[in-house]
Amino acid sequence: SYLDLRGPDGRLHPDFVQSGYGEETSDSSSQAPVTGRFSCRGPNLQNQPKNDPRYEAWVHRLRGCLVPTAGWSFISADVEQEEPRIMAFINKDRAMLADFAAGVPIYAPMGEIIYGGPISKSGDPAQWYNTKTFFLALCYGARHQKLHEIDPGIPLDRSETAYLRLVSRYPGLTHHYTETVALLRATGQVRDWFGRRRLIPKVYALNKWDAEAGYREGANFLIQAPAASVLKLAMRRVWDRFRTEGLEAQLLITVHDELIAECPDPEIGPVAEILEGMTRGLMPIALPVEIKVGK
Numbered sequence: 001s002y003l004d005l006r007g008p009d010g011r012l013h014p015d016f017v018q019s020g021y022g023e024e025t026s027d028s029s030s031q032a033p034v035t036g037r038f039s040c041r042g043p044n045l046q047n048q049p050k051n052d053p054r055y056e057a058w059v060h061r062l063r064g065c066l067v068p069t070a071g072w073s074f075i076s077a078d079v080e081q082e083e084p085r086i087m088a089f090i091n092k093d094r095a096m097l098a099d100f101a102a103g104v105p106i107y108a109p110m111g112e113i114i115y116g117g118p119i120s121k122s123g124d125p126a127q128w129y130n131t132k133t134f135f136l137a138l139c140y141g142a143r144h145q146k147l148h149e150i151d152p153g154i155p156l157d158r159s160e161t162a163y164l165r166l167v168s169r170y171p172g173l174t175h176h177y178t179e180t181v182a183l184l185r186a187t188g189q190v191r192d193w194f195g196r197r198r199l200i201p202k203v204y205a206l207n208k209w210d211a212e213a214g215y216r217e218g219a220n221f222l223i224q225a226p227a228a229s230v231l232k233l234a235m236r237r238v239w240d241r242f243r244t245e246g247l248e249a250q251l252l253i254t255v256h257d258e259l260i261a262e263c264p265d266p267e268i269g270p271v272a273e274i275l276e277g278m279t280r281g282l283m284p285i286a287l288p289v290e291i292k293v294g295k
Helices: 053-063 082-091 094-101 107-115 125-139 144-150 156-169 172-187 208-244 265-276
Strands: 015-017 039-041 072-079 189-191 197-199 250-255 258-264 289-294
Touching: 072 208, 072 265, 082 094, 082 125, 082 172, 082 208, 107 125, 107 156, 125 144, 125 156, 125 172, 125 208, 144 156, 156 172, 172 189, 172 208, 189 208, 197 208, 208 250, 208 258, 208 265, 258 265, 265 289
Parallel strands: none
Antiparallel strands: 015 039, 072 258, 072 289, 189 197, 250 258
């Protein structure tokens, strides 16, 4: 329990693992993903339960244990839609890049194609999540059957229609996977935008399931590895700014595309400003950051 894992100061001090060779899953706490993201253990604060209505009271109590020092606040900095922005950039998907440039939250038009009407993250959270999940599946070679699997309420014929409309509007979704497969068959390796290389010898396996798993790993790496590097560079930048400006603020944790800091309440303004600019110039695309403050 949290009480058993507390340090002498009464706070939780989990371990952060920076290197490993595991694939990203819903719980990568045993080792760090090969993409370069941090994993967390003892306890795994990156994988806390969300507000499942079946366990609402229990989840509220559990999350209620995670509070800042008295007189301090948490500030989260979430890179908005980092993965689709990076996918659009590396695959030069003109329609997706144009939507981002126009300030369109990319899952909104995708969700409208899938569900036949406008959706929003706050108004239709389940549909928004399903759309996001299907987007990632498309990047890794899935077809219309995956949409039906994600949301069984969508019949297979409607799933196929939505799939064809999506890939017609955003051809980079399918080009990403097919081009990655061709590269891996030719070289057995991929190299991300920052130049980090990953060898994937399983693409030459005689078992087609192993080979296809290797293709998905390569497609995943080309998106997730730059995203991980952006967050690590941002963490370095933020930490340096905290120290050079004499702030007491501390970085606490990274959760996927998000950094969470803790600071005295009088520092909320300057800390939020630093976090808001943490990704600026790290890649030749806009990576906007959403700031939230809370206890």
